[in-house]
Every structure is written in structure tokens, then in C-alpha cells.
Amino acid sequence: MIPFQMIVFLVIFLQSYTGLAYDPDPVNDYCIPRTEFSSIFLSCKNTSLVTVDDFIYSGIKDPGNFKHTGFSSIPVSSTVFPGLNTLGMSFVRADFDVDGVNVPHFHPRATETAFVLEGKIYSGFVDSGNRVFAKVLEKGEVMVFPKGLVHFQMNVGDSPATILGSFNSENPGLVKIPSAVFGTGIKEELLMKAFGLNDKEIAKLRKKFVPQ
Amino acid sequence: MIPFQMIVFLVIFLQSYTGLAYDPDPVNDYCIPRTEFSSIFLSCKNTSLVTVDDFIYSGIKDPGNFKHTGFSSIPVSSTVFPGLNTLGMSFVRADFDVDGVNVPHFHPRATETAFVLEGKIYSGFVDSGNRVFAKVLEKGEVMVFPKGLVHFQMNVGDSPATILGSFNSENPGLVKIPSAVFGTGIKEELLMKAFGLNDKEIAKLRKKFVPQ
Amino acid sequence: MIPFQMIVFLVIFLQSYTGLAYDPDPVNDYCIPRTEFSSIFLSCKNTSLVTVDDFIYSGIKDPGNFKHTGFSSIPVSSTVFPGLNTLGMSFVRADFDVDGVNVPHFHPRATETAFVLEGKIYSGFVDSGNRVFAKVLEKGEVMVFPKGLVHFQMNVGDSPATILGSFNSENPGLVKIPSAVFGTGIKEELLMKAFGLNDKEIAKLRKKFVPQ
Amino acid sequence: MIPFQMIVFLVIFLQSYTGLAYDPDPVNDYCIPRTEFSSIFLSCKNTSLVTVDDFIYSGIKDPGNFKHTGFSSIPVSSTVFPGLNTLGMSFVRADFDVDGVNVPHFHPRATETAFVLEGKIYSGFVDSGNRVFAKVLEKGEVMVFPKGLVHFQMNVGDSPATILGSFNSENPGLVKIPSAVFGTGIKEELLMKAFGLNDKEIAKLRKKFVPQ
Amino acid sequence: MIPFQMIVFLVIFLQSYTGLAYDPDPVNDYCIPRTEFSSIFLSCKNTSLVTVDDFIYSGIKDPGNFKHTGFSSIPVSSTVFPGLNTLGMSFVRADFDVDGVNVPHFHPRATETAFVLEGKIYSGFVDSGNRVFAKVLEKGEVMVFPKGLVHFQMNVGDSPATILGSFNSENPGLVKIPSAVFGTGIKEELLMKAFGLNDKEIAKLRKKFVPQ
Amino acid sequence: MIPFQMIVFLVIFLQSYTGLAYDPDPVNDYCIPRTEFSSIFLSCKNTSLVTVDDFIYSGIKDPGNFKHTGFSSIPVSSTVFPGLNTLGMSFVRADFDVDGVNVPHFHPRATETAFVLEGKIYSGFVDSGNRVFAKVLEKGEVMVFPKGLVHFQMNVGDSPATILGSFNSENPGLVKIPSAVFGTGIKEELLMKAFGLNDKEIAKLRKKFVPQ
Known part of the structure; x- marks a missing residue:
């Protein structure tokens, strides 16, 4: 029999949400969160229970769902890929239909390096002094978007385009300006x-x- | 006689702009930049040349110039107040006419705490999940705007209002969304x-x- | 029926005290601690339960209690104002009677910027090389006290004085030298x-x- | 006429090598080093001289030169791509012939996320407790190598393979165990x-x- | 009577392993983990329960057990000496028989300063550019091994030797190359x-x- | 002939004092300052000019000069031992005559671990809540003094005593309370x-x- 009070205790717990990790300078090799408690507080799995699959992410082989702006993105932070927890990195796959647009946005907690996997992408950012730096990138080129600055992209080629973005935070955040x-x-x-x-x-x- | 090449050397130097300091964990008590070279590179004044005035800022006793939005601000980063250099803090005085607006903006490199010196200010921010947190603040109240998030203010009282904002970066940056x-x-x-x-x-x- | 052991378990828990957050580089927009467990460990409120009032502090509209040194202070760290949690800032209101003294003290974990809200304050600090930097500040002036250095203040005007101090740590600590x-x-x-x-x-x- | 002593002065300067930037928390939007002095000390270009090309890298469209281990890599740190300076990120393109091997190595200053652009790669790392985590990755999969741990890769498919690695340091360093x-x-x-x-x-x- | 489910709950908890602290910038004076829960999550002892013994370590007065390489080491991280928790430091005592060897190894998360307590020690490290820096150290000399670089030591005197190493991480990690x-x-x-x-x-x- | 202006230029330079490095997260293996310019700005030696002696310090084999308090200390920061530059560590040798006293002091930028090399030392610190933690340490024992807190030591044995202190900052600073x-x-x-x-x-x- 589970005592009623313990259920209450657990239910209160399970409604909470934890976010106490910080990006710089972990004190362990890694910390794979125990999924049964990840909604409560951060507790690392015993090393003996960690497997190689904890460090591999297979969910960006294909594009995500497209929106009306002809754009699809799959952001992969430590919430989605727990192996990133405490390691200070994350990434995103972004796909563009012809004319597809990634609206002006920024990441409050990270710099991004964006590698063009496919296509021709008009890509740029605006600095604190209101200067815009924008250009059409081709397959294999990389652009860096400095920490916290507004940036944007648009497929200006005549076929679909794809970008792989990497961040120096396990949870960079995303603020889309229009919404x-x-x-x-x-x-x-x-x-x-x-x-x-x-x-x-x-x-x-x-x-x-x-x-x- | 100054050799021509040396002039060239110095002129090239003087056109440059330095920004190599970082916010966390200084390795000296302070570092007052030598103003004659601050446009070249960061070199701290010899301690014996540092005076108490290097650590005091007197330029926000009064409001700055008002813009058409009925708003005036005097941001004081380490560029303006060199005593802040390497110390990881800066501040801003903001004044509002009646109905004056501080447009939606964010600081890419800092959290802000805003203290209401005078007046009634509608004040708020938007988080990564597109939730807005906004309320009218009164004199003596403080609101915190988390690092990198879009925030905004408007004088909703019937007299001028003033805010003192503090930042945990010596140069928080400022991105005003509309411009x-x-x-x-x-x-x-x-x-x-x-x-x-x-x-x-x-x-x-x-x-x-x-x-x- | 609550099992006896569970009560023991909870009681042990509730006596503990948590302090595991760090100032630099949060990985979430914010983390409002769940107050019912804040004495146990840090667990953030579910975002849907967070309200604007979590980000506003109203307790420094008036001075605190005065001590025999003619001085009163209300330090506001993340313990008192949970909205500051993980955001790396905090603040203090300090009030001085005529001749009131803020004894030599330091904050082990933060730089402070002190803004004079009212009055004339003799204000200064001592660096690692035993040099003192001190001067009388007037209303509207700001002095910076570098991280970890001993500083002090005294009301040298003929009316009460007030200061607003800001810190770049959510919990700067306070060590008063005499005591x-x-x-x-x-x-x-x-x-x-x-x-x-x-x-x-x-x-x-x-x-x-x-x-x- | 250039005075002899000045030449000496400059020559001494130009032999030196600078490395004073730090990864966390820049205090400017960006800092593009002035290339004419980058071998001397870090001095940022005047913003007006910065162009969009400073933020784009085009040198990893094709593989680099292959070594006898059937492996080729093009590491792109801030030394090679100055736009990364102060931004805390860098990246590498690695190509593998059939059976090509990236020998056991580690990066003293960064975590790495490795994205398989093409091919089948046996990929793994060893933790502080001497546990190996290794598996064959397929196109589109990502593996994370925690900060400072020994890792290795081998093309186990029957066609060439390519990986894009990203780092959370502008200069992660590289230590190849055998050499x-x-x-x-x-x-x-x-x-x-x-x-x-x-x-x-x-x-x-x-x-x-x-x-x- | 303890309910069965609670036992399950606790057992699951107790198998886990926590590592959520980070080295830089603590927000409390100290945080002595509550040992009864240290295998679950980090919870600091109530200050009133902390004693001076929490800050003292007495386990390196004598050498540890020697291995076949004529070497013995006692690493003291925050796991062993909880008083180090959140404070960003740890240390190690290493003893060498004549000809004893500390095999090539590195610490993924720390710089080390090694002080020779006794004996003559051949000591060195290899940098990212494959340069070796090695020399025989005498009693009272100190060598610094930069963060993450491979280093090694050997007793080349004719009597036992001892080293005290200090680290700037509470848990530097240890990767021994051969194993x-x-x-x-x-x-x-x-x-x-x-x-x-x-x-x-x-x-x-x-x-x-x-x-x- | 050296032009007069260039001499002026150099003289102005040489009076300045640089302190722009930060403790966390170097971006190079090491950075040995070029001594001829260290009083001007931080410029790392070309790696080819670095030797093993740059990483070894031999100046604490013997005690320093004793003061009237029966105490002698040799603090070794990156100023004295340039090999520590950017590496985030430093150390101190402290010697005590019988009854010798290390007066109450603190280090604004570092935690200290103090290892007793010889003798019996009464050793302690005071936390932010005015609790003192003090005890007599014996040879081979280690005490940790948390970042920024006031600590003190006294030789309470009947023979000289010696301590080796280590810091997690390349320049921890020192504030002696009485002076x-x-x-x-x-x-x-x-x-x-x-x-x-x-x-x-x-x-x-x-x-x-x-x-x-």
C-alpha cells in the first residue's frame, strides 16, 4: 500500500521543473540525468548504468515539420538529448523550402556556428550598433552568429536547403522576434x-x- | 624629428578599437585603462597614478536628452566609466516623460535589475516560451530582467518617471528591436x-x- | 497513515540547507525556486506556475531598522527575492542617520556599484596594496567597490542619507570587519x-x- | 628613414605570439583581430572596418590532405578564422578513407559534438574510470565527446566518410596520444x-x- | 512499518550518483554536503551542523598503497573531502619508490601545481604542439602542468620521493594514458x-x- | 639615432601596468609573458622560445624574511612566476617562529588549501555569519579556506612551523585586516x-x- 501522503509528496514533486545546471566547467566527466527524476531535480545516473546510447543522438537524420514560412527546425538541447547535460553544447537542424525563412531571432545564452549542409542561404545578423552583416552562403560554408545577437536566414536558391547549427550552451534559448x-x-x-x-x-x- | 613610418605606425594603432576584457573573475583588484591608449589595447594605469575619481561616476545626476518616444537614457558601461573595467558591472539611468516608452529591447550579455527612483512604470519582459510578465511598478520597487530576454517599459503615471538599471556585465550591449x-x-x-x-x-x- | 520513517525522512530533509547554484551562465531563462522545498534542494517552479510577482521586489521602499551606528541596511539576495536565483545579481538599500556609519566590510563574491539616492556620503575602499580611495559622494553619484575589497561609508551631511547598492552575484556575502x-x-x-x-x-x- | 632601433622594436614584437583571450563571457559583440598586429597582441578592428566576410569561413568545402592513416582534418580555430575570436566556439572537418583512422586524441579545452555528414564511423571515447563508450554512427547521427576525454574514430563503411565536429572553445587544443x-x-x-x-x-x- | 514502495523509492535514489556542482563562482561561503544524501543529490548541511572538522583533511599524512610501478597516490577530491565542495580546489599526495613512475596521464578539468616534498623527480609535460618540457626537480621546487596536458614523473634519486599536487577544480579527473x-x-x-x-x-x- | 618621440612613447608605455588576464578557461596551452613587455601589456612568448624553466619555480626552498610577528611568507603569483599566467593557480610558502602569527587576512579572488609541512598550527576562518572554525593542525593535515573569507594562523607548537598554501587564481590578492x-x-x-x-x-x- 502506498501511503496517501507519499503520493501527495511525489505529485508535488513531479509538477516541478528543474534547471539548475550551468554551462561552464563541469566537475564530472558527464552527468546523464536519471530520467525518472529529471522533472524533479538533477540527479546523475550511476556510471554503471550509463551506456554509449546516452551520448548519441539520432533524431536529426531527417527534416522536422515545416511551418507556413517554409521552415523547419529541430533544436537539440540537453532537454531532448540528456547526454549534453553539463557539457555546454547543443545543436539544431534547420531545413528550408525554396524561399523558406528563419525569422529574425536570437539565442540569449549562446554563440552559434551555422554550417550549410545543402543549398544557398541568405544569412546574417545585426550587431548592437545596428549594423547588419548578411550574405548568401553556399554549401560547405560556415557563418558565426555572436552571442545574443539577432540573426536570420532565407533560402534564396531554387532547391531545398539545410543548415546544421551548433551552440556553446546546453540550452541556448530561442527568442523569435515577431512572436x-x-x-x-x-x-x-x-x-x-x-x-x-x-x-x-x-x-x-x-x-x-x-x-x- | 618623428620618422614618417612611426607616425604611420601610431595612426594605424589609433584607429583600432579594443575589446579583449572578459566579465568573470578579474586577476587584479582593478584595472583603470590608460586613456591615451584605450583605443589601441587595454593597458592598466600604474596603481600609483590611479585616484579615487577613477572609481566615481558623476554623469547621471540629471536626465539625458529625450527622444521622440518621450524617453531618455544614459548607459554607463566601462567605455564611459573606465573604473568599471574588468569588474563585471555597469548601470543606466532612464527617464520617462508622461507616456514615455522604452521600446522592446534586450541586453545580449547581462541580467538587469531595475529600481524605480520616481513614478509609475509599466514594466515587463518576454521569456523564451513567449510568456509576457508585466506589471505597473511603483517608486522603490525593483524588477529583474533575466539575461538576454526582451523587456520594455512605459510611464503610465501622470508625472515624469525615472529608473536606475544595473547590469552584471561591464558592457551589456543593447539591441532595440524596432531599429x-x-x-x-x-x-x-x-x-x-x-x-x-x-x-x-x-x-x-x-x-x-x-x-x- | 503517515509512516513514521517517512516523517523522519522529511524532517531530516527539511533541516538541510541548499546552496548549489553558481553565478555564471544560467542554462534557463530563470529558475524560481519552489518555496516548499527551497530548504531542501533547488527545484525550479514549473514555468506555468511562475507569475510576474516572482520577478518584482517591493521590500525596500522604506529604510530597515537602524542600529546603534546610525545605520540600517536591507540586503536583498536570492534567498530573500527568489526571482534572482541563477541570474547573478542582487542589491541592498542602506540608510544613514546623520553621522551614521557603515562599518568597514567586504563582499567575498561580488563587485558593488553604490548609487547615492539621498545625502552626502563619505565613501571609500582599500585595495590589496593598502591604498585607500575615499571621497564624499553627492546625490546621484555612483562609486564602484571592486570585488572582495574592504569598503566603508559615513553620512557626513546634515540630513539622512540613502544608498542603493547593486552586486554581480545573487548572494555576494557580507563580512563586517569589527564583528x-x-x-x-x-x-x-x-x-x-x-x-x-x-x-x-x-x-x-x-x-x-x-x-x- | 626608419630608425634602426624601431626596426628592432618591431621585429621583437613580430616574433611574439599572443594568446590572452578567454572563452567565457565576451564584453563586446565581437572582436575581429587586426591582422597586422595579431602576432603581437590582440587588438580589435574598428567596427567600421569589419565586414560580413569576417564572420564567414569557406575553407572546409572540401577535404584536407590525407595522411597515411587514411585520415584528413581541417581544424578551424580563431587562429584560422578570426571571426571566432572571443566567441567561444570553433569547428573541424574530418574525412576518412575506407578504414581511415582518427587516432586516440583529446581536446584539453573543449567538449565536442560530432555530426556524421557521410559514411559509417566507429566512434567512441574513454571516461576517467576507464570505461569505453563506442558504437558505429550512421549519416545524420551526432555523438558528444565530453570535455578533455580521449576519443577516436574509424571508417568502418565501404566508402569515404566525413564528420563535422564543433567545439565550445575558440581554441580547443589537440593532443594525439601516439605522437x-x-x-x-x-x-x-x-x-x-x-x-x-x-x-x-x-x-x-x-x-x-x-x-x- | 515502512511501506514497500518507499523502500523502492529510496533504493532507486540511493543507486544514483550526483555531480551537478560546477567549479566557478560559488554563491555561498561553503556547502558541506549532507552525507546521508550525497549519493542522491547535492544538499548542503545546515550551517549550524557544520564543524571545523568539515574543513580539515587528515588522510594524507602517510603514503598510500604502492603499485607495481613503484608509485602510490592519494587523490583528494570533493568526493573524499566534502569540505572542498563548490570551492574549486583539490589536491593529491604522490609517493615514489626509487625508480617509481607516475605514468603519462592528464586531468581533463584542471591545471596542477606540483610541489616536491622530498626527493629528486624527473617531471614534465607535453604541449599541444608535441613539445616536451621535462627536468629533474629537487626538494622545494614547484612545477606547473597546464590544464588538460599530458604529464609524467619518475623518481630519479636514490631515496623515496614525495610530491604534493594541487588542482583548480574540486574534481579534476584523471586519465592514465596506458590503461x-x-x-x-x-x-x-x-x-x-x-x-x-x-x-x-x-x-x-x-x-x-x-x-x- | 633614436628619435626623441619614440623614447617618450616607450617611457609612457613602460610606466603602465597590465592586468588583463582572467582566471577561467584559457584558450592556449599556456602563455609565458614576454618579460621585456610585461610592464606594458600581455604578449605571450613565441612557443619556440619557451623553455622548461618557464614552468618551474625554485624560490620557495627556504623561508622568506621574518617580520616582527614571527611570520614570513613568500607569495608566488603569476607576477613572480610567469609560467602561471592564464592558468588560474598560484601558491605561497609561510613560515612561523614559535608563537608566530599570520594576522587575520583574506584573498579577494581565491579559495586556499593550506598543507602543514612542519609544526603545529592553530588555523581557522570566519564565515559570513560570524562563525569561527578553528583548530590546531598537525604536520600533513590540510585545511581549506573558502573564497574571500577572513582566516588566520598561529604556531602553537614549540618549534618552527611551515605551511604550503595553494590558490585557484593566478593572483589571489591579499588583504591583511590590521593594516x-x-x-x-x-x-x-x-x-x-x-x-x-x-x-x-x-x-x-x-x-x-x-x-x-
Whole structure:
């Protein structure tokens, strides 16, 4: 018989969410989270239970689901691939239909190096001084997007394109500008004044990005 | 007589710009840059030449110049206040006219704590999951904006308002969303697709934010 | 029925105290500790349970309690304001009666920037080479106290004074020299030799600082 | 006329080699080293002189030169691709002939994520507890090699194979075990005792790895 | 009566192994792990339960057990001496019989400073460029082994020798080259090709280092 | 002929003092400063000019000069031993006459592990909560002093004693409480109020610690 109080105890536990790891300087070779408790707190598997499969990720062999912008991405942080836990790295596969767009976005906690696996990609970023650095990348080229800066990509070739992005954080975060700004309920007057738009224009943008 | 080549040597030097310091864990008590070479490379003043005034900043007693959004800010990084060099902190004074707006922006390299010196400020941020956390702050209240996340403020009181923001980087950086996205020459088609706007609407936004 | 052993288990847990977070480079946007377990271990609230109030602190609108040195301080670390957890910042409000003194002290884990909200404050620090840097600050001025160095303040104006200090650690620590040295039971002979005082003089100092 | 002493001054300078940057937490958006002085000290280009090409690397479209082990690699650190400077990332392209081998090696300053661009690669690492984690990876799979641990790869397919490795340091370093141990002049008696080999066996190994 | 499920719960817990601390920048003065849970997760003892003995280690007054290489070592990480937890340091005592050898090895997470307590020790390391730096150290001399580089030692005097090594990580890790490479089951063909040895030679080496 | 201006240029340079390195995460194996420029800025020697002697320190075989407190110390930071540069470690030899005292002090940038080479040493530290942790250490014992906390030592045996301290910073800094507080010219009224002493008592203390 499980005592009622223990169930309560566990249920409270299981609702929580842990994120206490930090990127720099691990103190162990690795720390594969014990999945049965990963929603509670970080506890590493006993080394003897760790297997080679804990360090291999096989989920980006193919593109993910495409959105209306002709873009698909599979971000692989330590949440998805626990072997990355405490190791300070993660990655993403991004696929583009012809004209597909990766909207202006940034990663609050990482620099990204983006390698073009296939296709021709217009790719760029904006620095703190509002200078844009953008160019069409070809297969085999790599562009670096400095930590925390807004960047964007668009397939400008006539066939699908693919990028492999790597990050120096196990969980770089992702802020997509259009939905973060227009899809989140920031006070209308503030947005009007910030973008110099009237209430109808803001309402139109909001309608596109506020989740229905 | 100064040899011509030496002048060339110095001129080349003086055009450069240095940024090699890092925030965490200084190895000296402080490092006041030698101003005559600060545009060349980082060289600390001999301790005997350092004075108490190197550690004091007096330039935020009054508000800065106001912009059309009814907002004024004086960011004080280690560039402006060299005493902050290598110490991992900086700050900003922000003043708001009635209805004044600090547009959605973020700091790529720092968390911010914002203390309300005067007035009533609608203040908030958006997390990676597109949740907005916003509320009206009163005099004496403090809000924390986590590292790298988009945040914004608006004076919703009926008198001027002032905020003192502090950062855990000597140079947190500043990316203002409207001008970074619409004022920097990102390819028009990409912006149209990203924001679901037509070419006229994008052109209108660009006209507002591209420096003339 | 709660099994006896489980109560024991919980009680043992609840007596413990956790401090496993580190200042640099969080791997999540934020981590609001679950208060019911904060005395046990760090477990972040599920994002859906986080509210804007988790990021706002309202407890420094007014001065704290004054001590006999005419000084009052309200330090706000992540223990007091859980929203700061993992974000690498904290702050303090310090109030001074006329002639009030903030005794020589240091923060083992942070640099401090101190902004004068009100009054005239004699303010300074001592570096590793035993040089003192001190000056009277006026309203609106800011002084930086480098990481780990001894600093001190005194109200030298003729009205109350207030300072807002900011730190680049979520828990900077505080070591007050007089009580740390004379109020903690360090061997008497050692203190006599270190300060060149006789046993009566040390005893007098101890009497002042050892908690009764 | 260039004074002789100045030439001496410059020549001494130009022989030196700089390495003062650190991986974590840059204080600028980026720092493109001024190439004319990069052998002297780190000085960032004036932002106005930075171009998009500073952030793009085009040198790994094709494999590098193959060695006798049927292996070729092009490591791209901040030395080769200055745009990576201060950003804490770098990468490598590795190509394998059939049966080609990447000998046991490690990177003293980085974790690596290795993405299989083509082929079937036996890939693994050894942890501090002498456990080996190895498996055959297929195209599109990713393996993580934790910071500082010995790892190795071999093409076990019947066609050439290629890997893209990413690192969370701008200069991860590379120590190849066979040449580091047997090709560097470590005292013979020490190696004999360490590996349980006699002098002829050590001499044979040395002959292979000591540069002629 | 202890419910069965709770036992299961605890047993699962107790098999796990925690390693979530990081070296840089603690947020508390110290964190002595509660030993009854240290195999589960990191929870600091209540300060009132901490005693001076938590900060003192007495286990390296004498040498440890000697191996067949005439070498003995007692590594003291935070696992063995919990007072080091979160403080970013650890140490090792190493003793050498005459001709005793500390085989080529490295620490993936730390620099080491080695102080000769007694004897004459041939001591050196190999850098990323395959240069060896080695010399005979005498009593009272100190050598630094940079982070992650292969190093080695041998008693070349005619009496026992002792070294005290210090590390800038609470858990530096240890990879001994001979056993990591030949004692762990790396594919035979890979080792043959990597070291230019035939199958018999590899088998001989393996026999020495694979645990029986 | 050396042009006058160049001499001026060099003289200005040579008066400066550099301290731009940071402890965590070097990006090179090592960086031996070029001594001819170390007073100007940090420039690493070309690797080919580095020798094994750059990594060895021989200056602590014997005690340093004793002070009136019966104490002698030789701190070895990267300034004294350039091989430590960028490697995040340093060390100190401390010798005690009978009754010799190492006055209450702290290191603003490092944790210390202190190993007793000889003698019986009363040794302790005070935490942020004003608890003292002190005990007599014997030969071969090690005590850890957490980062930034006040600690002290006294030879309580009847023969000389020696300690080897190690730090996890290449330049930990040193603040000796008696001289930092009473020997630096902090305003008299502030010290009177802070320590509860009258003007004569403060004057007496000052006389002892202000350099004559």
C-alpha cells in the first residue's frame, strides 16, 4: 500500500521543473540525468548504468515539420538529448523550402556556428550598433552568429536547403522576434509608440502572432 | 624629428578599437585603462597614478536628452566609466516623460535589475516560451530582467518617471528591436515573410527606423 | 497513515540547507525556486506556475531598522527575492542617520556599484596594496567597490542619507570587519599579536562585538 | 628613414605570439583581430572596418590532405578564422578513407559534438574510470565527446566518410596520444615502465612517431 | 512499518550518483554536503551542523598503497573531502619508490601545481604542439602542468620521493594514458593503425592493461 | 639615432601596468609573458622560445624574511612566476617562529588549501555569519579556506612551523585586516564609531600600522 501522503509528496514533486545546471566547467566527466527524476531535480545516473546510447543522438537524420514560412527546425538541447547535460553544447537542424525563412531571432545564452549542409542561404545578423552583416552562403560554408545577437536566414536558391547549427550552451534559448513582440500581449499603446504604428496596424500584427 | 613610418605606425594603432576584457573573475583588484591608449589595447594605469575619481561616476545626476518616444537614457558601461573595467558591472539611468516608452529591447550579455527612483512604470519582459510578465511598478520597487530576454517599459503615471538599471556585465550591449529589425537593411522579402506584411507596410516601417 | 520513517525522512530533509547554484551562465531563462522545498534542494517552479510577482521586489521602499551606528541596511539576495536565483545579481538599500556609519566590510563574491539616492556620503575602499580611495559622494553619484575589497561609508551631511547598492552575484556575502575579527572567538593571543594590543584592550573590543 | 632601433622594436614584437583571450563571457559583440598586429597582441578592428566576410569561413568545402592513416582534418580555430575570436566556439572537418583512422586524441579545452555528414564511423571515447563508450554512427547521427576525454574514430563503411565536429572553445587544443607519448622525447625508462615494454619495443614506437 | 514502495523509492535514489556542482563562482561561503544524501543529490548541511572538522583533511599524512610501478597516490577530491565542495580546489599526495613512475596521464578539468616534498623527480609535460618540457626537480621546487596536458614523473634519486599536487577544480579527473588506451576495449584494428603495431603487439599491451 | 618621440612613447608605455588576464578557461596551452613587455601589456612568448624553466619555480626552498610577528611568507603569483599566467593557480610558502602569527587576512579572488609541512598550527576562518572554525593542525593535515573569507594562523607548537598554501587564481590578492583598516587613512570618526574606540585608541592603532 502506498501511503496517501507519499503520493501527495511525489505529485508535488513531479509538477516541478528543474534547471539548475550551468554551462561552464563541469566537475564530472558527464552527468546523464536519471530520467525518472529529471522533472524533479538533477540527479546523475550511476556510471554503471550509463551506456554509449546516452551520448548519441539520432533524431536529426531527417527534416522536422515545416511551418507556413517554409521552415523547419529541430533544436537539440540537453532537454531532448540528456547526454549534453553539463557539457555546454547543443545543436539544431534547420531545413528550408525554396524561399523558406528563419525569422529574425536570437539565442540569449549562446554563440552559434551555422554550417550549410545543402543549398544557398541568405544569412546574417545585426550587431548592437545596428549594423547588419548578411550574405548568401553556399554549401560547405560556415557563418558565426555572436552571442545574443539577432540573426536570420532565407533560402534564396531554387532547391531545398539545410543548415546544421551548433551552440556553446546546453540550452541556448530561442527568442523569435515577431512572436515575442507581437504575440505575447505587451500593452498596445507601448507597441504603437515603439513601432510608430496605429492601433489597427498593431491589431493586425497581433492577430498573426497571438496563439489562437 | 618623428620618422614618417612611426607616425604611420601610431595612426594605424589609433584607429583600432579594443575589446579583449572578459566579465568573470578579474586577476587584479582593478584595472583603470590608460586613456591615451584605450583605443589601441587595454593597458592598466600604474596603481600609483590611479585616484579615487577613477572609481566615481558623476554623469547621471540629471536626465539625458529625450527622444521622440518621450524617453531618455544614459548607459554607463566601462567605455564611459573606465573604473568599471574588468569588474563585471555597469548601470543606466532612464527617464520617462508622461507616456514615455522604452521600446522592446534586450541586453545580449547581462541580467538587469531595475529600481524605480520616481513614478509609475509599466514594466515587463518576454521569456523564451513567449510568456509576457508585466506589471505597473511603483517608486522603490525593483524588477529583474533575466539575461538576454526582451523587456520594455512605459510611464503610465501622470508625472515624469525615472529608473536606475544595473547590469552584471561591464558592457551589456543593447539591441532595440524596432531599429535592429526595421532599420538595418535586412532583405525586404525576409521581413515580409517573417512579419506577414506586404511590401508597402515594410517600407513604411523601414522609413521610420532606417537612419536618414 | 503517515509512516513514521517517512516523517523522519522529511524532517531530516527539511533541516538541510541548499546552496548549489553558481553565478555564471544560467542554462534557463530563470529558475524560481519552489518555496516548499527551497530548504531542501533547488527545484525550479514549473514555468506555468511562475507569475510576474516572482520577478518584482517591493521590500525596500522604506529604510530597515537602524542600529546603534546610525545605520540600517536591507540586503536583498536570492534567498530573500527568489526571482534572482541563477541570474547573478542582487542589491541592498542602506540608510544613514546623520553621522551614521557603515562599518568597514567586504563582499567575498561580488563587485558593488553604490548609487547615492539621498545625502552626502563619505565613501571609500582599500585595495590589496593598502591604498585607500575615499571621497564624499553627492546625490546621484555612483562609486564602484571592486570585488572582495574592504569598503566603508559615513553620512557626513546634515540630513539622512540613502544608498542603493547593486552586486554581480545573487548572494555576494557580507563580512563586517569589527564583528568578524573581534566578535567570533579567534584566539586571544593571536589577536593581541596581530593588532599589537594587550589582553585588556582585546577584551574590551571583544565585549563590544561578541554577541551576548 | 626608419630608425634602426624601431626596426628592432618591431621585429621583437613580430616574433611574439599572443594568446590572452578567454572563452567565457565576451564584453563586446565581437572582436575581429587586426591582422597586422595579431602576432603581437590582440587588438580589435574598428567596427567600421569589419565586414560580413569576417564572420564567414569557406575553407572546409572540401577535404584536407590525407595522411597515411587514411585520415584528413581541417581544424578551424580563431587562429584560422578570426571571426571566432572571443566567441567561444570553433569547428573541424574530418574525412576518412575506407578504414581511415582518427587516432586516440583529446581536446584539453573543449567538449565536442560530432555530426556524421557521410559514411559509417566507429566512434567512441574513454571516461576517467576507464570505461569505453563506442558504437558505429550512421549519416545524420551526432555523438558528444565530453570535455578533455580521449576519443577516436574509424571508417568502418565501404566508402569515404566525413564528420563535422564543433567545439565550445575558440581554441580547443589537440593532443594525439601516439605522437604526444612516443614522439616527444619522454625519458625512455619512464615509458618502458609505464607501458611494460622493453627498450627495443619503445625504440620501435619512437621511430614511428618522432619527427625525422 | 515502512511501506514497500518507499523502500523502492529510496533504493532507486540511493543507486544514483550526483555531480551537478560546477567549479566557478560559488554563491555561498561553503556547502558541506549532507552525507546521508550525497549519493542522491547535492544538499548542503545546515550551517549550524557544520564543524571545523568539515574543513580539515587528515588522510594524507602517510603514503598510500604502492603499485607495481613503484608509485602510490592519494587523490583528494570533493568526493573524499566534502569540505572542498563548490570551492574549486583539490589536491593529491604522490609517493615514489626509487625508480617509481607516475605514468603519462592528464586531468581533463584542471591545471596542477606540483610541489616536491622530498626527493629528486624527473617531471614534465607535453604541449599541444608535441613539445616536451621535462627536468629533474629537487626538494622545494614547484612545477606547473597546464590544464588538460599530458604529464609524467619518475623518481630519479636514490631515496623515496614525495610530491604534493594541487588542482583548480574540486574534481579534476584523471586519465592514465596506458590503461585508457590499451585497457578499455578500443577496437583492435584502430589501435593497430593508430600505433603502427601488429595484432600480437597490441594483444600483448592489452593483456597488461585490461583488468582481469 | 633614436628619435626623441619614440623614447617618450616607450617611457609612457613602460610606466603602465597590465592586468588583463582572467582566471577561467584559457584558450592556449599556456602563455609565458614576454618579460621585456610585461610592464606594458600581455604578449605571450613565441612557443619556440619557451623553455622548461618557464614552468618551474625554485624560490620557495627556504623561508622568506621574518617580520616582527614571527611570520614570513613568500607569495608566488603569476607576477613572480610567469609560467602561471592564464592558468588560474598560484601558491605561497609561510613560515612561523614559535608563537608566530599570520594576522587575520583574506584573498579577494581565491579559495586556499593550506598543507602543514612542519609544526603545529592553530588555523581557522570566519564565515559570513560570524562563525569561527578553528583548530590546531598537525604536520600533513590540510585545511581549506573558502573564497574571500577572513582566516588566520598561529604556531602553537614549540618549534618552527611551515605551511604550503595553494590558490585557484593566478593572483589571489591579499588583504591583511590590521593594516588595511588601521594603516590606510580611513577617516578617524568612522573607525571610532565602527570599533567603538575613542580617538586615542584609534591613534594608537594607527601609529602601529600606518607606514612611517
